[in-house]
Amino acid sequence: MSDTVYLSGNDPFLYDGVPLKRGIAWVFDMMLIAFLCALVLPFTAFTGIFFFPFLMLVVGFIYRWFTIAGGSATWGMRLVGVSLRDHHGAPLSSGLALAHTLGYTVSVAIFPLQLISVILMLVTARGQGLTDTLLGTVAINSLR
Numbered sequence: 001m002s003d004t005v006y007l008s009g010n011d012p013f014l015y016d017g018v019p020l021k022r023g024i025a026w027v028f029d030m031m032l033i034a035f036l037c038a039l040v041l042p043f044t045a046f047t048g049i050f051f052f053p054f055l056m057l058v059v060g061f062i063y064r065w066f067t068i069a070g071g072s073a074t075w076g077m078r079l080v081g082v083s084l085r086d087h088h089g090a091p092l093s094s095g096l097a098l099a100h101t102l103g104y105t106v107s108v109a110i111f112p113l114q115l116i117s118v119i120l121m122l123v124t125a126r127g128q129g130l131t132d133t134l135l136g137t138v139a140i141n142s143l144r
Helices: 018-044 047-071 075-080 094-109 111-123 130-135
Strands: 082-085 138-141
Touching (some): 075 082, 111 130
Antiparallel strands (some): 082 138
């Protein structure tokens, strides 16, 4: 059985509540990433405190890439029942997960891009952010 889904802009089940769920997943993921960074701090001889935002960016990048590549969703997304799909409706490949994570990381680093992304998620029919729009990806309610 394939994990590919036919993505219809008119199917309310696929997109219902996804922007809110993505927001909740983001908060969960950020708390988890902060916890992971706190675990890493002793291994930096606590110098990581001085570049903690950069440490969060690096750990977050690795966390997002590997969790999205491994199941088309971060652990936060899985918790709220959301997954990412490519333009064919298939789960994201490792390469597309890398591109999605890179796009997200750039948008986080440049605040106006993140603001545009959030606005797009709130006003577009499929709730796609800036990176989703550029890559043709979409977040949908998980089918399981």
